[in-house]
Amino acid sequence: MLKAYLIKRALMTIPTMLILLTIIFLIMRVLPGDPVAAIVGTKAPPEVIQSVTRRLGLDQPYHIQYINYLSDLLRGDLGRSMIWGRRPVIDEIMDHFPATLELSISAFMVSILIGIITGTEAARKFRSKFDQVLRFYGILTYSLFIPWFGIMLQLIFSVYLKLLPVGGRIDPFMEPEKITGLYLLDSILTLNIPSFFNALSHLVLPSITLGVYISGVFTRTVRSNMLEVLRKDYITAARARGIPENVVVYRHALKNAFIPILTMMGLQFALLLAGAVLTETTFSWPGMGTFLLERIMYRDYTTVQGTVVFIALLIVSISLLVDIMYAYLDPRIRFR
Amino acid sequence: MKCLLNINELKVYYFTRRGVVRAVDGVSLNISRGEVLGLVGESGSGKSTLGISLLGLVPPPGRVVGGSIIFDGIELTKLSADEFAKIRGRRISMIFQDPMTSLNPLMKIGDHLMETIMIHENIPKNEARERSIKALEEVGIPPERFNDYPHQFSGGMRQRVMIALAILLNPDLIIADEPTTALDVIVQAQIIDLLNNLRKQYNMSILLISHDIGVVSEIADKIAVMYAGHLVEMADVDVIFKDPLHPYTSALLRAVPLIESKYEKLYYIPGSPPDLVNPPKGCRFHPRCPHATDICRTREPRTVSIEDHIVKCWMYCDTYE
Numbered sequence: 141m142l143k144a145y146l147i148k149r150a151l152m153t154i155p156t157m158l159i160l161l162t163i164i165f166l167i168m169r170v171l172p173g174d175p176v177a178a179i180v181g182t183k184a185p186p187e188v189i190q191s192v193t194r195r196l197g198l199d200q201p202y203h204i205q206y207i208n209y210l211s212d213l214l215r216g217d218l219g220r221s222m223i224w225g226r227r228p229v230i231d232e233i234m235d236h237f238p239a240t241l242e243l244s245i246s247a248f249m250v251s252i253l254i255g256i257i258t259g260t261e262a263a264r265k266f267r268s269k270f271d272q273v274l275r276f277y278g279i280l281t282y283s284l285f286i287p288w289f290g291i292m293l294q295l296i297f298s299v300y301l302k303l304l305p306v307g308g309r310i311d312p313f314m315e316p317e318k319i320t321g322l323y324l325l326d327s328i329l330t331l332n333i334p335s336f337f338n339a340l341s342h343l344v345l346p347s348i349t350l351g352v353y354i355s356g357v358f359t360r361t362v363r364s365n366m367l368e369v370l371r372k373d374y375i376t377a378a379r380a381r382g383i384p385e386n387v388v389v390y391r392h393a394l395k396n397a398f399i400p401i402l403t404m405m406g407l408q409f410a411l412l413l414a415g416a417v418l419t420e421t422t423f424s425w426p427g428m429g430t431f432l433l434e435r436i437m438y439r440d441y442t443t444v445q446g447t448v449v450f451i452a453l454l455i456v457s458i459s460l461l462v463d464i465m466y467a468y469l470d471p472r473i474r475f476r
Numbered sequence: 477m478k479c480l481l482n483i484n485e486l487k488v489y490y491f492t493r494r495g496v497v498r499a500v501d502g503v504s505l506n507i508s509r510g511e512v513l514g515l516v517g518e519s520g521s522g523k524s525t526l527g528i529s530l531l532g533l534v535p536p537p538g539r540v541v542g543g544s545i546i547f548d549g550i551e552l553t554k555l556s557a558d559e560f561a562k563i564r565g566r567r568i569s570m571i572f573q574d575p576m577t578s579l580n581p582l583m584k585i586g587d588h589l590m591e592t593i594m595i596h597e598n599i600p601k602n603e604a605r606e607r608s609i610k611a612l613e614e615v616g617i618p619p620e621r622f623n624d625y626p627h628q629f630s631g632g633m634r635q636r637v638m639i640a641l642a643i644l645l646n647p648d649l650i651i652a653d654e655p656t657t658a659l660d661v662i663v664q665a666q667i668i669d670l671l672n673n674l675r676k677q678y679n680m681s682i683l684l685i686s687h688d689i690g691v692v693s694e695i696a697d698k699i700a701v702m703y704a705g706h707l708v709e710m711a712d713v714d715v716i717f718k719d720p721l722h723p724y725t726s727a728l729l730r731a732v733p734l735i736e737s738k739y740e741k742l743y744y745i746p747g748s749p750p751d752l753v754n755p756p757k758g759c760r761f762h763p764r765c766p767h768a769t770d771i772c773r774t775r776e777p778r779t780v781s782i783e784d785h786i787v788k789c790w791m792y793c794d795t796y797e
């Protein structure tokens with residue numbers, strides 16, 4: 141039952157992916173400039189330009205290029221980068237993905253922590269001054285400009301207080317031995333304590349920047365869902381049994397409010413990735429965002445397309461995962 | 477019988493945007509140990525508000541604004557949140573109207589009981605489990621349903637679970653707010669029987685709230701009648717049925733369809749209950765009262781007691797002062 145539903149959901153994303161792919165394909169080619177110029181420069185002689193163009197297959201009409209690209213993709217081949225070493229796109233992505241994943245996970249945890257606490261407390265103190273301040277926070281963070289906020293944090297904590305590094309992911313020669321590519325995890329697995337703290341100190345500011353940016357959405361979602369759940373009879377009934385208020389709120393109510401919040405979290409994942417791009421550039425974080433911007437600049441068609449496909453697949457998998465968790469959390473769905 | 481609960485001039489108001497809703501406006505009553513007091517009245521008369529105030533759980537914007545509630549020598553209105561939490565579920569427990577929504581949908585039935593025991597008593601898990609199973613058996617739920625979720629239970633079964641939760645720690649007082657209203661007639665009778673048996677077995681007091689005086693009369697020793705935030709009459713069940721004093725009580729009795737009485741046809745009380753933000757001056761029942769006189773329209777009647785029979789009506793105030 142659940143499996144059939146999940147398969148259907150997965151199939152339903154195919155048209156969306158196709159449309160997305162087509163749009164990216166067209167945008168890249170409509171933009172002025174091409175990868176050839178990036179490789180050989182604008183002053184190269186026409187023969188060189190021609191031969192490079194042929195080698196990259198860019199002399200073909202757009203529809204042929206498009207069909208070739210799709211048929212490669214169907215075989216699971218993201219193609220090769222169009223510039224420099226012409227490495228497989230998937231390798232290039234995998235070089236940068238762990239950095240983004242690490243940033244996203246920690247930013248997500250920051251935002252959930254902030255979102256759950258502020259949202260829950262706002263709901264508990266419904267309509268109080270405190271509630272109003274937190275509602276304002278929810279709106280404020282949503283309209284927060286990441287580079288500005290990031291630079292403010294850098295100024296305060298790095299430049300002025302000198303507590304944390306300004307940018308980067310880790311200091312040179314401090315990288316832990318690669319297992320997963322997530323520095324924190326790898327340094328724990330290899331018991332490399334200096335690396336752990338070095339990576340952590342780099343992670344703090346970007347995670348807070350990105351975490352605060354998406355936390356506002358959580359604050360509002362948690363607040364409104366908690367308000368609804370706190371009004372339910374079973375909450376009054378739990379209080380009437382003498383269950384302490386904090387247990388009622390953080391165990392009984394939060395778990396029930398969490399089901400709709402989970403959906404929201406799945407949706408926020410796209411926002412998280414978008415925010416990650418800006419955060420990464422602000423903090424010179426060597427992740428997918430920095431990478432994608434760079435390759436857009438060079439008009440590296442295949443890499444940009446491949447990265448977008450990869451990110452889209454990621455978003456789709458996350459929302460499927462959310463559905464599975466949904467079923468796991470709610471016995472009414474699980475037992476159907 | 478020894479007095480367990482003494483409510484004196486209790487006032488519970490809701491401070492809404494529309495104005496102050498005087499849901500409970502100066503109610504006094506006593507409940508003895510082992511006694512079942514039925515609290516009846518039309519919708520909106522303040523019964524639930526009175527009930528929930530005994531647990532200190534009046535929802536905002538509501539608040540206890542005056543009077544006292546003395547439970548076994550403890551002044552409940554002055555308790556701190558922590559002190560109150562220790563009484564809830566252990567010494568005073570509650571059964572709610574809608575069993576479909578009163579259980580946490582994400583918690584197993586058994587966990588509801590175990591959690592309650594372990595919050596109040598410092599005992600090992602397996603002992604809590606045994607006692608939970610025993611409590612469920614007592615209300616007629618087999619042990620194999622222990623790990624089921626609420627949605628796997630029918631309404632009647634869920635109300636049994638609520639009752640098991642209410643008797644679990646052997647409390648002195650159970651507040652049952654319309655415990656059968658949401659159930660069909662046959663299940664209603666079973667639940668009332670169950671309550672009656674348990675109450676005899678454990679010698680618990682029950683405040684049984686209902687808009688249906690017929691249901692209440694099946695197990696209540698005494699009946700209290702509320703109208704628009706006031707307690708208008710209180711006496712033993714037989715007395716209320718044989719010899720109601722307040723015109724509102726008589727009207728309520730005439731509206732009972734099933735009991736054998738001298739009133740033949742189903743009767744509806746004309747008019748509707750007053751708005752508690754702007755209640756009528758004088759006696760709150762006067763706009764609907766067939767016996768209303770001038771004084772009823774201008775001044776609120778005192779509460780007089782004729783032996784154990786309490787009534788708040790000008791017809792029984794001898795002197796008009």
Ligand SMILES: Nc1ncnc2c1ncn2[C@@H]1O[C@H](COP(=O)(O)OP(=O)(O)OP(=O)(O)O)[C@@H](O)[C@H]1O
Binds near residue numbers: 523524
């Ligand atoms: N949370 C609340 N906020 C504002 N007013 C309320 C609230 N709860 C109850 N009231 C008001 O208080 C009055 C008494 O309500 P209460 O629920 O105590 O009556 P009741 O006798 O239990 O009625 P019913 O038979 O419908 O359950 C009503 O006028 C109601 O509108």
Ligand SMILES: [Mg+2]
Binds near residue numbers: 524525
């Ligand atoms: Mg009620």
